[in-house]
Amino acid sequence: MENMHDDEMEIDLREIFYALKKRIFMILAVGLLCGCLSCVYTKFFMTPVYTSTSSMLVLTKETTLSSLADLQMGSQLTKDYTVLTTSREVLQKVIENQELNISYKALKSCITLDNPTDTRILNVSVTYPDAEKAKAIVDELANVASSYIGDKMEVIPPKIIEDGEIPTVQTSPSMSQNTMLGLLAGLILSAGIVVVITIMNDSIKTEDDIEKYLGISTLAVVPDRKDYIGKKKKSKKKKSSKGGRA
Template identity: 40%
Template sequence: MEKNRENDEITIDLSELFMALWHKAHIVVLAGIAAALLAFIATKLFMTPMYTSETQMYVLSKQDGNANVTYSDLQTGTQLTKDYMELVKTDPVLEKVISETGIDMTIDELKGHITVTTPTDTRITTIAVENEDPKKAKEIANSLRVAVGEQIVAIMAVDAVNTVAEASLPTHPSSPSTMKNTAIGGILGILIAIGVIVLIFVLDDTIKTPEDVEYYLQLNVLASLPIKEGTAKTKKSKGISRKSYAKSFGKRM
Protein backbone atom coordinates (compact mmCIF):
# COMPACT_ATOMS: atom_id res chain seq x y z
CA MET A 1 0.00 0.00 0.00
CA GLU A 2 2.90 2.34 0.76
CA LYS A 3 4.37 1.81 -2.71
CA ASN A 4 1.07 2.65 -4.35
CA ARG A 5 0.81 5.85 -2.37
CA GLU A 6 4.29 6.94 -3.45
CA ASN A 7 3.48 6.33 -7.10
CA ASP A 8 0.21 8.29 -7.05
CA GLU A 9 -0.14 10.87 -9.79
CA ILE A 10 0.14 14.50 -8.76
CA THR A 11 -3.27 16.14 -8.78
CA ILE A 12 -3.68 19.92 -8.79
CA ASP A 13 -6.66 21.67 -7.27
CA LEU A 14 -7.15 24.68 -9.52
CA SER A 15 -9.02 26.57 -6.82
CA GLU A 16 -6.12 26.09 -4.39
CA LEU A 17 -3.66 27.10 -7.09
CA PHE A 18 -5.67 30.25 -7.80
CA MET A 19 -5.77 31.11 -4.09
CA ALA A 20 -2.01 30.56 -3.84
CA LEU A 21 -1.48 32.97 -6.73
CA TRP A 22 -3.96 35.44 -5.21
CA HIS A 23 -2.16 35.42 -1.86
CA LYS A 24 1.15 36.03 -3.65
CA ALA A 25 -0.25 38.69 -5.99
CA HIS A 26 1.87 41.39 -4.37
CA ILE A 27 5.01 39.37 -5.17
CA VAL A 28 3.91 39.00 -8.80
CA VAL A 29 3.27 42.73 -9.11
CA LEU A 30 6.59 43.64 -7.47
CA ALA A 31 8.42 41.20 -9.76
CA GLY A 32 6.81 42.80 -12.81
CA ILE A 33 7.72 46.31 -11.65
CA ALA A 34 11.30 45.29 -10.82
CA ALA A 35 11.79 43.57 -14.20
CA ALA A 36 10.28 46.53 -16.07
CA LEU A 37 12.56 48.95 -14.20
CA LEU A 38 15.58 46.75 -14.94
CA ALA A 39 14.67 46.63 -18.66
CA PHE A 40 14.22 50.43 -18.70
CA ILE A 41 17.62 51.04 -17.09
CA ALA A 42 19.34 48.50 -19.37
CA THR A 43 17.82 50.12 -22.45
CA LYS A 44 18.88 53.61 -21.41
CA LEU A 45 22.38 52.79 -20.18
CA PHE A 46 23.60 49.82 -22.20
CA MET A 47 21.89 50.04 -25.60
CA THR A 48 23.16 52.44 -28.25
CA PRO A 49 20.43 54.53 -29.91
CA MET A 50 20.23 53.93 -33.66
CA TYR A 51 18.91 56.40 -36.25
CA THR A 52 17.33 55.49 -39.59
CA SER A 53 17.38 57.67 -42.70
CA GLU A 54 15.39 56.81 -45.84
CA THR A 55 15.72 57.79 -49.47
CA GLN A 56 13.57 56.82 -52.48
CA MET A 57 14.28 56.41 -56.18
CA TYR A 58 12.35 55.60 -59.34
CA VAL A 59 13.87 53.77 -62.31
CA LEU A 60 12.83 55.25 -65.66
CA SER A 61 12.95 52.50 -68.29
CA LYS A 62 13.12 53.04 -72.04
CA GLN A 63 9.49 52.06 -72.70
CA ASP A 64 8.25 54.69 -70.23
CA GLY A 65 8.84 57.33 -72.89
CA ASN A 66 6.80 55.38 -75.43
CA ALA A 67 3.14 56.33 -75.76
CA ASN A 68 2.18 52.73 -76.59
CA VAL A 69 3.11 51.20 -73.27
CA THR A 70 1.39 47.86 -72.73
CA TYR A 71 0.37 46.13 -69.51
CA SER A 72 3.10 43.59 -70.18
CA ASP A 73 5.67 46.39 -70.22
CA LEU A 74 4.46 47.62 -66.86
CA GLN A 75 4.59 44.11 -65.41
CA THR A 76 8.12 43.67 -66.71
CA GLY A 77 9.17 46.96 -65.13
CA THR A 78 7.69 45.91 -61.79
CA GLN A 79 9.51 42.58 -61.89
CA LEU A 80 12.78 44.32 -62.72
CA THR A 81 12.42 46.30 -59.51
CA LYS A 82 13.47 43.18 -57.61
CA ASP A 83 16.69 43.18 -59.61
CA TYR A 84 17.27 46.83 -58.69
CA MET A 85 16.78 45.94 -55.01
CA GLU A 86 19.45 43.24 -55.24
CA LEU A 87 21.92 45.65 -56.84
CA VAL A 88 21.72 47.93 -53.79
CA LYS A 89 23.73 45.47 -51.68
CA THR A 90 26.27 44.37 -54.28
CA ASP A 91 29.96 44.69 -53.40
CA PRO A 92 30.87 47.32 -56.05
CA VAL A 93 28.08 49.63 -54.84
CA LEU A 94 28.95 49.24 -51.17
CA GLU A 95 32.68 49.63 -51.80
CA LYS A 96 32.00 52.95 -53.51
CA VAL A 97 29.80 54.13 -50.63
CA ILE A 98 32.44 53.20 -48.05
CA SER A 99 35.10 55.02 -50.08
CA GLU A 100 32.99 58.18 -50.51
CA THR A 101 31.67 58.45 -46.95
CA GLY A 102 34.82 57.24 -45.19
CA ILE A 103 32.88 55.08 -42.75
CA ASP A 104 34.78 52.50 -40.72
CA MET A 105 32.80 49.45 -41.80
CA THR A 106 33.32 46.34 -43.82
CA ILE A 107 31.00 45.46 -46.70
CA ASP A 108 29.24 42.80 -44.62
CA GLU A 109 28.77 45.19 -41.69
CA LEU A 110 27.28 47.84 -43.98
CA LYS A 111 24.89 45.29 -45.49
CA GLY A 112 23.48 44.64 -42.03
CA HIS A 113 22.55 48.32 -41.68
CA ILE A 114 20.70 48.57 -45.01
CA THR A 115 17.06 47.71 -45.69
CA VAL A 116 15.59 47.84 -49.21
CA THR A 117 11.82 47.73 -49.80
CA THR A 118 9.40 48.31 -52.66
CA PRO A 119 5.66 48.88 -52.13
CA THR A 120 3.44 46.38 -53.92
CA ASP A 121 2.71 47.14 -57.60
CA THR A 122 5.09 50.11 -57.72
CA ARG A 123 8.57 50.76 -59.04
CA ILE A 124 9.56 53.10 -56.23
CA THR A 125 12.47 51.67 -54.25
CA THR A 126 13.03 52.78 -50.67
CA ILE A 127 16.51 52.50 -49.17
CA ALA A 128 16.77 52.76 -45.37
CA VAL A 129 20.12 53.07 -43.60
CA GLU A 130 20.59 52.66 -39.84
CA ASN A 131 23.50 54.19 -37.96
CA GLU A 132 24.27 55.45 -34.47
CA ASP A 133 25.13 58.84 -35.97
CA PRO A 134 22.08 60.49 -37.62
CA LYS A 135 24.28 62.54 -39.95
CA LYS A 136 26.13 59.45 -41.10
CA ALA A 137 22.85 57.64 -41.68
CA LYS A 138 21.71 60.44 -43.98
CA GLU A 139 25.06 60.64 -45.75
CA ILE A 140 25.25 56.90 -46.38
CA ALA A 141 21.66 56.73 -47.64
CA ASN A 142 22.18 59.51 -50.19
CA SER A 143 25.53 58.10 -51.30
CA LEU A 144 24.00 54.67 -51.67
CA ARG A 145 21.14 55.97 -53.81
CA VAL A 146 23.56 57.70 -56.19
CA ALA A 147 25.93 54.71 -56.38
CA VAL A 148 23.21 52.15 -57.06
CA GLY A 149 21.60 54.50 -59.60
CA GLU A 150 24.81 54.57 -61.61
CA GLN A 151 25.09 50.78 -61.34
CA ILE A 152 21.50 50.27 -62.56
CA VAL A 153 22.02 52.56 -65.57
CA ALA A 154 25.24 50.76 -66.50
CA ILE A 155 23.98 47.20 -66.07
CA MET A 156 20.23 47.28 -66.77
CA ALA A 157 20.38 49.67 -69.75
CA VAL A 158 17.68 51.99 -68.39
CA ASP A 159 17.27 55.66 -69.29
CA ALA A 160 17.67 57.15 -65.82
CA VAL A 161 17.20 56.67 -62.11
CA ASN A 162 15.21 59.58 -60.70
CA THR A 163 15.25 60.68 -57.09
CA VAL A 164 11.82 60.58 -55.46
CA ALA A 165 13.00 61.74 -52.03
CA GLU A 166 16.46 62.51 -50.69
CA ALA A 167 17.46 61.19 -47.30
CA SER A 168 16.56 63.50 -44.42
CA LEU A 169 18.30 63.96 -41.09
CA PRO A 170 16.56 61.75 -38.48
CA THR A 171 15.74 63.55 -35.26
CA HIS A 172 14.55 60.62 -33.15
CA PRO A 173 16.12 57.18 -32.60
CA SER A 174 14.45 54.34 -34.48
CA SER A 175 15.73 51.76 -31.99
CA PRO A 176 15.79 50.56 -29.31
CA SER A 177 12.21 51.24 -28.17
CA THR A 178 12.36 52.07 -24.47
CA MET A 179 8.61 51.65 -24.00
CA LYS A 180 8.55 48.31 -25.81
CA ASN A 181 11.52 46.90 -23.90
CA THR A 182 10.07 48.10 -20.58
CA ALA A 183 6.73 46.44 -21.34
CA ILE A 184 8.41 43.19 -22.37
CA GLY A 185 10.53 43.23 -19.21
CA GLY A 186 7.46 43.74 -17.02
CA ILE A 187 5.56 40.90 -18.70
CA LEU A 188 8.53 38.54 -18.38
CA GLY A 189 8.91 39.43 -14.71
CA ILE A 190 5.25 38.63 -14.06
CA LEU A 191 5.42 35.34 -15.97
CA ILE A 192 8.58 34.26 -14.15
CA ALA A 193 7.05 35.08 -10.75
CA ILE A 194 3.87 33.15 -11.61
CA GLY A 195 5.96 30.21 -12.85
CA VAL A 196 7.98 30.08 -9.61
CA ILE A 197 4.82 30.24 -7.46
CA VAL A 198 3.16 27.47 -9.48
CA LEU A 199 6.32 25.32 -9.29
CA ILE A 200 6.53 25.71 -5.51
CA PHE A 201 2.82 24.87 -5.23
CA VAL A 202 3.18 21.72 -7.35
CA LEU A 203 6.31 20.50 -5.53
CA ASP A 204 4.81 21.12 -2.10
CA ASP A 205 3.75 17.64 -0.93
CA THR A 206 3.16 18.42 2.74
CA ILE A 207 -0.09 17.33 4.39
CA LYS A 208 -1.97 20.38 5.60
CA THR A 209 -5.65 19.48 5.95
CA PRO A 210 -7.70 16.52 7.21
CA GLU A 211 -8.85 16.05 3.62
CA ASP A 212 -5.21 15.44 2.60
CA VAL A 213 -4.92 12.68 5.23
CA GLU A 214 -8.09 10.99 4.00
CA TYR A 215 -7.13 11.31 0.32
CA TYR A 216 -3.44 10.39 0.39
CA LEU A 217 -3.28 8.02 3.39
CA GLN A 218 -6.83 6.67 3.23
CA LEU A 219 -7.28 7.20 6.97
CA ASN A 220 -10.14 8.72 8.88
CA VAL A 221 -9.30 11.80 10.94
CA LEU A 222 -10.66 11.56 14.47
CA ALA A 223 -9.55 14.99 15.69
CA SER A 224 -7.48 18.00 14.68
CA LEU A 225 -5.79 20.85 16.60
CA PRO A 226 -6.36 24.22 14.92
CA ILE A 227 -3.60 26.84 15.12
CA LYS A 228 -4.73 30.09 16.70
CA GLU A 229 -4.97 32.93 14.19
CA GLY A 230 -2.07 35.33 14.41
CA THR A 231 0.25 32.68 15.87
CA ALA A 232 3.38 32.06 13.84
CA LYS A 233 3.89 28.48 12.70
CA THR A 234 6.89 26.77 14.29
CA LYS A 235 8.88 24.07 12.61
CA LYS A 236 6.97 21.49 14.64
CA SER A 237 3.60 22.82 13.51
CA LYS A 238 4.42 22.76 9.81
CA GLY A 239 3.06 19.93 7.69
CA ILE A 240 5.27 16.96 6.93
CA SER A 241 5.63 15.47 3.48
CA ARG A 242 3.15 12.87 2.32
CA LYS A 243 5.91 10.34 1.63
CA SER A 244 7.49 10.84 5.06
CA TYR A 245 4.11 10.51 6.73
CA ALA A 246 3.34 7.35 4.75
CA LYS A 247 6.71 5.79 5.64
CA SER A 248 6.26 6.63 9.32
CA PHE A 249 2.77 5.18 9.30
CA GLY A 250 4.02 2.05 7.51
CA LYS A 251 6.62 1.37 10.21
CA ARG A 252 3.96 1.59 12.89
CA MET A 253 1.85 -0.88 10.99
Protein backbone atom coordinates in the same frame (compact mmCIF):
# COMPACT_ATOMS: atom_id res chain seq x y z
CA MET B 1 -12.34 7.01 -11.73
CA GLU B 2 -13.02 9.97 -14.07
CA ASN B 3 -14.81 11.88 -11.33
CA MET B 4 -11.94 11.31 -8.92
CA HIS B 5 -9.41 12.62 -11.41
CA ASP B 6 -11.62 15.63 -12.15
CA ASP B 7 -11.91 16.41 -8.44
CA GLU B 8 -8.15 16.18 -7.99
CA MET B 9 -7.56 18.53 -10.93
CA GLU B 10 -10.11 20.98 -9.55
CA ILE B 11 -8.40 20.96 -6.15
CA ASP B 12 -4.99 21.49 -7.78
CA LEU B 13 -6.21 24.47 -9.78
CA ARG B 14 -7.83 25.92 -6.70
CA GLU B 15 -4.60 25.59 -4.75
CA ILE B 16 -2.68 27.30 -7.53
CA PHE B 17 -5.25 30.10 -7.65
CA TYR B 18 -5.07 30.70 -3.91
CA ALA B 19 -1.26 30.52 -3.98
CA LEU B 20 -1.15 33.18 -6.69
CA LYS B 21 -3.72 35.29 -4.86
CA LYS B 22 -1.78 35.02 -1.61
CA ARG B 23 1.42 36.24 -3.28
CA ILE B 24 -0.13 38.77 -5.67
CA PHE B 25 1.76 41.72 -4.16
CA MET B 26 5.06 39.88 -4.42
CA ILE B 27 4.33 39.03 -8.08
CA LEU B 28 3.44 42.64 -8.86
CA ALA B 29 6.57 43.87 -7.07
CA VAL B 30 8.80 41.55 -9.12
CA GLY B 31 7.07 42.65 -12.33
CA LEU B 32 7.57 46.34 -11.52
CA LEU B 33 11.20 45.71 -10.59
CA CYS B 34 11.88 43.93 -13.90
CA GLY B 35 10.10 46.73 -15.78
CA CYS B 36 12.26 49.37 -14.07
CA LEU B 37 15.45 47.40 -14.71
CA SER B 38 14.52 47.01 -18.38
CA CYS B 39 13.87 50.76 -18.61
CA VAL B 40 17.24 51.60 -17.03
CA TYR B 41 19.08 49.10 -19.26
CA THR B 42 17.41 50.53 -22.38
CA LYS B 43 18.24 54.10 -21.35
CA PHE B 44 21.88 53.71 -20.37
CA PHE B 45 23.22 50.52 -21.97
CA MET B 46 21.53 50.15 -25.39
CA THR B 47 22.81 52.14 -28.37
CA PRO B 48 20.04 54.09 -30.16
CA VAL B 49 19.84 53.75 -33.94
CA TYR B 50 18.28 56.06 -36.53
CA THR B 51 16.80 55.41 -39.98
CA SER B 52 17.00 57.63 -43.06
CA THR B 53 15.22 56.84 -46.35
CA SER B 54 15.86 57.79 -49.97
CA SER B 55 13.62 56.99 -52.96
CA MET B 56 14.42 56.06 -56.56
CA LEU B 57 12.11 55.96 -59.59
CA VAL B 58 12.40 52.63 -61.37
CA LEU B 59 10.77 53.68 -64.64
CA THR B 60 13.07 55.59 -66.98
CA LYS B 61 12.08 58.02 -69.74
CA GLU B 62 12.06 55.24 -72.32
CA THR B 63 9.51 53.22 -70.36
CA THR B 64 5.87 53.85 -71.17
CA LEU B 65 2.68 52.57 -69.58
CA SER B 66 0.93 51.83 -72.86
CA SER B 67 0.88 48.07 -72.52
CA LEU B 68 0.87 45.24 -70.04
CA ALA B 69 4.38 44.35 -71.17
CA ASP B 70 5.63 47.74 -69.97
CA LEU B 71 4.06 47.15 -66.55
CA GLN B 72 5.66 43.74 -66.29
CA MET B 73 8.99 45.25 -67.34
CA GLY B 74 8.71 47.80 -64.53
CA SER B 75 8.08 45.07 -61.96
CA GLN B 76 11.05 43.07 -63.21
CA LEU B 77 13.29 46.14 -63.15
CA THR B 78 12.33 46.76 -59.54
CA LYS B 79 13.52 43.28 -58.59
CA ASP B 80 16.77 43.77 -60.53
CA TYR B 81 17.41 47.14 -58.91
CA THR B 82 16.84 45.64 -55.48
CA VAL B 83 19.54 43.03 -56.04
CA LEU B 84 22.03 45.43 -57.60
CA THR B 85 21.60 48.11 -54.93
CA THR B 86 22.94 45.78 -52.23
CA SER B 87 25.62 44.15 -54.36
CA ARG B 88 29.12 43.88 -52.93
CA GLU B 89 30.68 46.30 -55.40
CA VAL B 90 28.12 49.02 -54.60
CA LEU B 91 28.47 48.60 -50.84
CA GLN B 92 32.26 48.61 -50.93
CA LYS B 93 32.17 51.83 -52.95
CA VAL B 94 29.87 53.42 -50.36
CA ILE B 95 32.18 52.31 -47.54
CA GLU B 96 35.17 53.80 -49.33
CA ASN B 97 33.46 57.12 -50.11
CA GLN B 98 32.06 57.52 -46.59
CA GLU B 99 35.22 56.18 -44.90
CA LEU B 100 33.25 53.65 -42.87
CA ASN B 101 35.09 51.23 -40.62
CA ILE B 102 32.74 48.28 -41.26
CA SER B 103 32.55 45.37 -43.68
CA TYR B 104 30.17 45.32 -46.63
CA LYS B 105 28.19 42.54 -44.93
CA ALA B 106 27.71 44.70 -41.84
CA LEU B 107 26.56 47.59 -44.03
CA LYS B 108 24.18 45.30 -45.91
CA SER B 109 22.52 44.32 -42.63
CA CYS B 110 21.78 48.05 -42.04
CA ILE B 111 19.98 48.45 -45.37
CA THR B 112 16.27 47.88 -46.00
CA LEU B 113 14.68 48.01 -49.46
CA ASP B 114 10.95 48.45 -49.98
CA ASN B 115 8.82 48.57 -53.11
CA PRO B 116 5.31 49.88 -52.32
CA THR B 117 2.54 47.86 -53.96
CA ASP B 118 1.59 48.85 -57.52
CA THR B 119 4.38 51.42 -57.80
CA ARG B 120 7.75 51.69 -59.52
CA ILE B 121 9.30 53.39 -56.51
CA LEU B 122 12.18 51.78 -54.64
CA ASN B 123 12.66 53.08 -51.10
CA VAL B 124 16.18 52.62 -49.73
CA SER B 125 16.56 52.91 -45.94
CA VAL B 126 19.71 52.85 -43.84
CA THR B 127 19.70 52.30 -40.08
CA TYR B 128 22.77 53.57 -38.24
CA PRO B 129 23.74 54.69 -34.68
CA ASP B 130 24.48 58.24 -35.89
CA ALA B 131 21.55 60.23 -37.35
CA GLU B 132 23.62 62.47 -39.65
CA LYS B 133 25.71 59.54 -40.81
CA ALA B 134 22.57 57.55 -41.62
CA LYS B 135 21.47 60.31 -44.02
CA ALA B 136 24.94 60.57 -45.57
CA ILE B 137 25.13 56.81 -46.13
CA VAL B 138 21.66 56.49 -47.68
CA ASP B 139 22.31 59.41 -50.05
CA GLU B 140 25.67 57.96 -51.06
CA LEU B 141 24.12 54.52 -51.53
CA ALA B 142 21.39 55.91 -53.79
CA ASN B 143 23.91 57.80 -55.93
CA VAL B 144 26.35 54.90 -56.25
CA ALA B 145 23.55 52.39 -56.92
CA SER B 146 21.99 54.62 -59.60
CA SER B 147 25.30 54.96 -61.48
CA TYR B 148 26.11 51.26 -61.07
CA ILE B 149 22.69 50.14 -62.34
CA GLY B 150 22.91 52.44 -65.38
CA ASP B 151 26.37 51.11 -66.20
CA LYS B 152 25.75 47.40 -65.70
CA MET B 153 22.27 47.25 -67.24
CA GLU B 154 23.15 49.74 -70.02
CA VAL B 155 20.08 51.88 -69.36
CA ILE B 156 19.50 55.45 -68.25
CA PRO B 157 20.22 55.44 -64.49
CA PRO B 158 17.16 55.45 -62.22
CA LYS B 159 16.22 58.91 -61.02
CA ILE B 160 16.60 59.79 -57.36
CA ILE B 161 13.31 61.51 -56.49
CA GLU B 162 13.86 61.99 -52.76
CA ASP B 163 17.02 62.36 -50.70
CA GLY B 164 17.30 61.15 -47.14
CA GLU B 165 16.53 63.34 -44.14
CA ILE B 166 18.34 63.61 -40.84
CA PRO B 167 16.10 61.59 -38.47
CA THR B 168 15.11 63.33 -35.26
CA VAL B 169 13.52 60.30 -33.57
CA GLN B 170 15.40 57.08 -32.90
CA THR B 171 14.13 53.93 -34.59
CA SER B 172 15.10 51.67 -31.71
CA PRO B 173 15.26 50.73 -28.94
CA SER B 174 11.75 51.62 -27.80
CA MET B 175 11.71 52.64 -24.14
CA SER B 176 8.00 51.95 -23.64
CA GLN B 177 8.08 48.62 -25.47
CA ASN B 178 11.10 47.31 -23.56
CA THR B 179 9.63 48.46 -20.25
CA MET B 180 6.37 46.62 -20.96
CA LEU B 181 8.27 43.51 -22.02
CA GLY B 182 10.30 43.63 -18.80
CA LEU B 183 7.13 44.06 -16.75
CA LEU B 184 5.41 41.11 -18.45
CA ALA B 185 8.53 38.96 -18.14
CA GLY B 186 8.74 39.71 -14.41
CA LEU B 187 5.06 38.90 -13.87
CA ILE B 188 5.26 35.65 -15.83
CA LEU B 189 8.53 34.58 -14.19
CA SER B 190 7.37 35.24 -10.62
CA ALA B 191 3.95 33.66 -11.23
CA GLY B 192 5.62 30.62 -12.79
CA ILE B 193 7.91 30.20 -9.78
CA VAL B 194 4.89 30.37 -7.44
CA VAL B 195 3.03 27.77 -9.51
CA VAL B 196 6.03 25.41 -9.58
CA ILE B 197 6.57 25.71 -5.82
CA THR B 198 2.87 25.06 -5.21
CA ILE B 199 2.82 21.98 -7.45
CA MET B 200 6.04 20.56 -5.98
CA ASN B 201 4.88 21.11 -2.39
CA ASP B 202 3.27 17.80 -1.38
CA SER B 203 3.38 18.37 2.37
CA ILE B 204 0.22 17.50 4.31
CA LYS B 205 -1.50 20.58 5.67
CA THR B 206 -5.17 19.61 6.05
CA GLU B 207 -7.35 16.53 6.59
CA ASP B 208 -8.20 16.55 2.89
CA ASP B 209 -4.51 16.24 2.02
CA ILE B 210 -4.31 12.98 3.99
CA GLU B 211 -7.05 11.42 1.92
CA LYS B 212 -5.66 12.94 -1.29
CA TYR B 213 -2.01 11.87 -0.96
CA LEU B 214 -2.26 8.78 1.30
CA GLY B 215 -5.66 7.48 0.23
CA ILE B 216 -6.89 6.89 3.79
CA SER B 217 -9.76 8.43 5.72
CA THR B 218 -9.25 10.65 8.76
CA LEU B 219 -10.73 9.19 11.96
CA ALA B 220 -9.78 11.93 14.41
CA VAL B 221 -7.97 15.23 14.65
CA VAL B 222 -5.49 16.04 17.41
CA PRO B 223 -5.55 19.76 18.31
CA ASP B 224 -2.36 21.78 18.17
CA ARG B 225 -0.97 21.88 21.74
CA LYS B 226 1.16 24.95 21.04
CA ASP B 227 -1.85 27.25 21.11
CA TYR B 228 -3.06 25.66 24.33
CA ILE B 229 0.34 25.97 26.02
CA GLY B 230 0.66 29.56 24.85
CA LYS B 231 -2.73 30.47 26.28
CA LYS B 232 -1.90 28.71 29.55
CA LYS B 233 1.33 30.70 29.94
CA LYS B 234 -0.48 33.96 29.28
CA SER B 235 -3.14 33.16 31.88
CA LYS B 236 -0.45 32.35 34.47
CA LYS B 237 1.28 35.67 33.79
CA LYS B 238 -1.97 37.52 34.24
CA LYS B 239 -2.65 35.76 37.54
CA SER B 240 0.84 36.46 38.81
CA SER B 241 0.57 40.11 37.86
CA LYS B 242 -2.73 40.40 39.68
CA GLY B 243 -1.25 38.70 42.77
CA GLY B 244 1.70 41.12 42.74
CA ARG B 245 -0.59 44.14 42.62
CA ALA B 246 -2.68 42.81 45.49
